[in-house]
Amino acid sequence: xxxxxxxxxxxxxxxxxxxxxxxxxxxxxxxxxxxxxxxxxxxxxxxxxxxxxxxxxxxxxxxxxxxxxxxxxxxxxxxxxxxxxxxxxxxxxxxxxxxxxxxxxxxxxxxxxxxxxxxxxxxxxxxxxxxxxxxxxxxxxxxxxxxxxxxxxxxxxxxxxxxxxxxxxxxxxxxxxxxxxxxxxxxxxxxxxxxxxxxxxxxxxxxxxxxxxxxxxxxxxxxxxxxxxxxxxxxxxxxxxxxxxxxxxxxxxxxxxxxxxxxxxxxxxxxxxxxxxxxxxxxxxxxxxxxxxxxxxxxxxxxxxxxxxxxxxxxxxxxxxxxxxxxxxxxxxxxxxxxxxxxxxxxxxxxxxxxxxxxxxxxxxxxxxxxxxxxxxxxxxxxxxxxxxxxxxxxxxxxxxxxxxxxxxxxxxxxxxxxxxxxxxxxxxxxxxxxxxxxxxxxxxxxxxx
Numbered sequence: 001x002x003x004x005x006x007x008x009x010x011x012x013x014x015x016x017x018x019x020x021x022x023x024x025x026x027x028x029x030x031x032x033x034x035x036x037x038x039x040x041x042x043x044x045x046x047x048x049x050x051x052x053x054x055x056x057x058x059x060x061x062x063x064x065x066x067x068x069x070x071x072x073x074x075x076x077x078x079x080x081x082x083x084x085x086x087x088x089x090x091x092x093x094x095x096x097x098x099x100x101x102x103x104x105x106x107x108x109x110x111x112x113x114x115x116x117x118x119x120x121x122x123x124x125x126x127x128x129x130x131x132x133x134x135x136x137x138x139x140x141x142x143x144x145x146x147x148x149x150x151x152x153x154x155x156x157x158x159x160x161x162x163x164x165x166x167x168x169x170x171x172x173x174x175x176x177x178x179x180x181x182x183x184x185x186x187x188x189x190x191x192x193x194x195x196x197x198x199x200x201x202x203x204x205x206x207x208x209x210x211x212x213x214x215x216x217x218x219x220x221x222x223x224x225x226x227x228x229x230x231x232x233x234x235x236x237x238x239x240x241x242x243x244x245x246x247x248x249x250x251x252x253x254x255x256x257x258x259x260x261x262x263x264x265x266x267x268x269x270x271x272x273x274x275x276x277x278x279x280x281x282x283x284x285x286x287x288x289x290x291x292x293x294x295x296x297x298x299x300x301x302x303x304x305x306x307x308x309x310x311x312x313x314x315x316x317x318x319x320x321x322x323x324x325x326x327x328x329x330x331x332x333x334x335x336x337x338x339x340x341x342x343x344x345x346x347x348x349x350x351x352x353x354x355x356x357x358x359x360x361x362x363x364x365x366x367x368x369x370x371x372x373x374x375x376x377x378x379x380x381x382x383x384x385x386x387x388x389x390x391x392x393x394x395x396x397x398x399x400x401x402x403x404x405x406x407x408x409x410x411x412x413x414x415x416x417x418x419x420x421x422x423x424x425x426x427x428x429x430x431x432x433x434x435x436x437x438x439x440x441x442x443x444x445x446x447x448x449x450x
Contacts, residue, residue, distance in 0.1 A: 003032030010035055020062060022246060023099035027064040037061035037074045044075060045082060052095040052102075053082055059102035072111065080112045081105070081186070089119055091137070093205065094186035100236065101203060104188035110180050114161040118184040121408030125380040125440050126350065128340035130185070132299045134204035138185050139211055140296045141165075142178035145353060145382060145438055156384060162407060165382045171212070172198045178211055190229055192219040201226075208233045209291040225262045231279055234288040241282040248275030297354075302332045303339050309347045312365050318448040320365060320373070324349035324441040328362040328426075337361060342442060344410070351431065353438045363427040363444075367420040373446040374415035381406050383437035389430040392418050400432065403439055410442070417449065 010017060010031060020026065026034040038061035042048045048057040060078045084090050097105070108115060122129055122141060129140050147168030153160075155167040161180060164173045175198040179189045188203040192213045199213025208230060213219060219226035235242050248271045252259060257269020260276050268276065310326040325339050325347045333339050336355035342348040351361070367373075375390070386403040399418060404411050431439075 003036060006035035006039060007032055019058065019099065021250065022243075023058065023062055023103065026062050030064065033064055034061045037064065040075055041078045045079070047082065048078070052085070052097070055097070055099040056081055056085075056102050056106070059099050060106050062099070063103045063107045065107055072109075076112055077106055080115060084116075084119065085186070090186035097186070097188065097203075098236075101188040104190055104203070105183050105186055108180060108183040108189075110161055110176075111159065114159045114180065115184045117159065117408065118161060118180055121380075121382065122181065122184075123343045124410055125382060125408055125438070126340075127343050127348075128338060128350070129181075133294070134187075134206075135209055135291060135294055136211070136296045136299065138181040138187060139178040139200070139202060141181045142174045143212060143296050146174045146177050147353065147435075147437070148174065156405065156407075158407065162382075165408075166384060166405075174198075175200050175212065190233075191221045192226065193221060194219045201229075204291045206289040206291040207237070209293060223261075228260075228262065231283065234290075235279045235282045237288045238282055238286050241286065242279075245275045245279045245282065248272065248278060297335075300333055300335075300338065305332065305339055305347060312363075314366075314368050318368050320367065320446040322363055322365060322427075322444040322446070323347070324377075324443055326363060328364045330359065330361070334359060344442060348440055348442045350438060350440045353436065358431060358436075361429040363429075365425050365427065366423055367425055367446075368422070369448070370420060370422040372417055372419055372449040374449060375401070375418050375444060375446050376415050377401065377403075377413045377444045378410060378442040379403055379406065379413060380408060380410055380440040381437070382408050383435070385433055385435065386437060386439050387432040388413075388439070389432045390416070390418065391428040391430070392420070393426050398430065398432075415447075418446070420446070 020034070038057060041057040041060065045053070047053045057078055060074050065072045065074050065077050081090070085094060122138065126141055126145070129138055132140065146165055148170060149168040151164065151169035151173050152167040153163050156163055161177065164177050175191070179191060179200045182189050182202045190201045190208065192199040192201050192210065194214055197213065199211060199219070201208050201210045210216065216226040216230045221229070235245060249259065252269050252271035252275065255269065255271065257271055259272045260268035305325055309323055311323065312326050313321045323346065330337050336352050336359040338350045338352055339347060340350060377388070381403055384405045388401040388403060389398040390401055391398040399416050401413050401416055403413055
């Protein structure tokens with residue numbers, strides 16, 4: 001058989017066999033397929049033979065992503081994460097993850113295209129989510145931007161991920177998007193299903209935590225009860241002691257004994273039950289890190305805005321550039337208006353979907369000459385039919401600025417004509433439309449009409 005030589009190679013490598021078993025074993029026990037994938041990755045990528053990239057290769061091979069019901073090429077999945085890692089696009093903790101943890105990064109059911117898109121979209125649209133506390137890092141994109149409503153798959157063309165954030169959805173789509181956002185940046189995710197509800201859990205430096213869901217004892221994922229997984233995640237913080245747990249489980253497998261399910265000693269064989277006792281003792285004796293839950297909006301407060309980023313400039317030809325953060329009011333982050341560092345350099349502003357009431361954004365500028373100007377804005381959007389309403393000075397009717405659907409990338413609004421007086425002018429921006437969603441703005445450009 002084609003896999004016979006690969007199995008012989010595995011049997012001749014005790015260290016590799018142990019590494020596979022410690023990481024949870026091959027999907028469905030198919031070690032032949034695991035060796036096919038692992039060998040193909042190591043042949044294609046010289047870097048896959050040591051360090052985190054070797055663990056990544058093994059995680060992809062063990063999990064056999066294509067076996068999860070989606071047409072995903074394991075080699076391409078590995079190459080996507082290797083390239084993202086080498087470009088510095090993944091979270092700084094990625095190199096420290098174990099093979100067991102990396103399996104829960106690479107088993108994302110969305111396509112590599114969608115993973116790449118989410119990485120870039122968050123960098124453009126909500127880069128603030130890339131540096132907040134790990135309890136909501138990246139994944140806050142879901143409660144913040146995926147509106148809780150009925151999903152409409154026809155609202156925009158494109159991938160399922162793009163449709164979900166453009167349309168919104170109930171707990172299922174929101175959970176899938178939160179999981180995708182974390183995994184795209186290399187954060188392990190364990191899905192969560194509850195009676196009538198879907199959510200997700202993910203890794204943090206202080207242990208695993210639940211997002212948008214109930215307690216560990218109320219959930220399960222692919223047949224594994226939540227408390228079983230959580231206990232395992234706590235015990236695995238102590239690899240030396242956890243080896244004893246694994247040995248007991250392996251002995252149970254050898255003797256054909258049933259593993260425990262739901263932490264009930266009575267339904268398992270002797271060795272698996274002994275492993276459960278050892279697992280519990282490991283946790284009790286070592287006091288693992290425990291992540292405390294917190295509301296996602298707990299992280300937002302004043303940010304440092306350098307004076308240079310508030311500088312409104314006038315070019316030699318009279319063109320005026322207004323940084324989005326050069327506001328008169330609000331002076332800093334509020335419930336609706338958030339100031340953040342920009343991936344383009346400097347800072348940018350985000351008008352949030354959430355918040356109890358609308359807020360206006362005011363700019364004060366000096367025009368070098370009176371006359372008509374064409375105004376454009378650099379923006380990022382993830383939803384259709386968004387508008388900005390601009391009032392200049394004491395005008396009674398605002399100018400409507402149609403904000404294009406940019407699919408999470410940077411784009412520009414179509415020019416609108418405004419009249420400025422020489423010297424001081426006050427711009428007031430508000431929001432309009434039926435479904436006000438998030439809009440990110442880098443700057444405004446006012447070009448004199450000749």
